[in-house]
Amino acid sequence: MDASRWFFFIYYILYTTYDILSPMIGIFDSGIGGLSVLAKIREKAPNADVVYFGDTANAPYGTRSLLELKALTEAAVELLLSEGARDIVSACNSVSAFMTLSESGLLASVPFSITEMTRPTVRALARDFSGKKIVFLATPATIASGIYARGCAEADLDGTFFAVSDLAGAIERGAPREDIRAIVAHAISEIPRDTDILSLSCTHYPFVSDLFIEEIARAGLSAETFNPADSVAAEVCTGCEMSGAGKMRFIVSQDSPTFAALVKEHFGNMDIEVL
Numbered sequence: 281m282d283a284s285r286w287f288f289f290i291y292y293i294l295y296t297t298y299d300i301l302s303p304m305i306g307i308f309d310s311g312i313g314g315l316s317v318l319a320k321i322r323e324k325a326p327n328a329d330v331v332y333f334g335d336t337a338n339a340p341y342g343t344r345s346l347l348e349l350k351a352l353t354e355a356a357v358e359l360l361l362s363e364g365a366r367d368i369v370s371a372c373n374s375v376s377a378f379m380t381l382s383e384s385g386l387l388a389s390v391p392f393s394i395t396e397m398t399r400p401t402v403r404a405l406a407r408d409f410s411g412k413k414i415v416f417l418a419t420p421a422t423i424a425s426g427i428y429a430r431g432c433a434e435a436d437l438d439g440t441f442f443a444v445s446d447l448a449g450a451i452e453r454g455a456p457r458e459d460i461r462a463i464v465a466h467a468i469s470e471i472p473r474d475t476d477i478l479s480l481s482c483t484h485y486p487f488v489s490d491l492f493i494e495e496i497a498r499a500g501l502s503a504e505t506f507n508p509a510d511s512v513a514a515e516v517c518t519g520c521e522m523s524g525a526g527k528m529r530f531i532v533s534q535d536s537p538t539f540a541a542l543v544k545e546h547f548g549n550m551d552i553e554v555l
Contacts, residue, residue: 306365308356311339313483314371320513329524337534342419367393377425402431404511412476454538
């Protein structure tokens with residue numbers, strides 16, 4: 281058994297013995313992006329107990345190597361399990377791409393539930409938009425992994441894939457709105473004009489979905505934006521334990537005013553623990 285298998289075996293003991301009477305969902309992302317997924321889960325299951333870890337010290341993940349993503353993923357899962365999570369949601373497309381690569385074997389080897397972003401996204405698009413021209417906008421790490429290209433091939437979807445280098449980082453650090461608009465406008469200028477569906481395949485992107493809609497209209501396109509968080513939340517709420525008291529905990533690896541502001545905007549006044 282290699283080191284990563286031992287890691288998950290040890291934390292399986294925590295998983296099966298900690299807080300059994302009150303199952304908790306653990307969500308992690310490089311920072312604020314996963315809050316878009318949490319918001320959708322709260323809409324569908326307000327009684328679910330959730331612990332959220334934002335790895336703000338290492339954000340964004342979208343330019344990280346596979347080795348870095350592996351180490352960051354294992355550390356995040358370790359933390360969430362130690363805090364009582366029994367179902368894990370990887371609310372980061374870059375991490376999800378790493379997790380679903382055949383050489384990682386992660387999803388098949390762990391003894392607990394993990395929901396990632398890419399497969400629920402492709403399933404929803406295949407169900408609702410078969411025959412449409414779909415463009416996936418995501419980070420360089422996600423696009424380079426080829427995970428959405430493989431998913432589209434398996435689902436017989438007409439997909440095109442574009443990496444957006446700076447957008448997640450700009451959103452994460454709270455860059456001026458017009459700076460973010462410029463990045464969005466440039467991304468829209470590169471997509472095919474006959475695009476039907478624009479999948480915002482980085483969990484940071486839905487926080488500026490209004491800018492995407494405005495720039496799509498400005499470019500004279502008729503594309504509709506798609507937020508994968510909806511489909512991921514639906515699968516989480518189907519496959520995980522939703523009973524609880526509606527408790528939420530937020531943990532970050534580094535203090536972030538942007539993170540704090542978004543938590544307050546979407547979830548009210550909440551304590552944020554800094555590691």
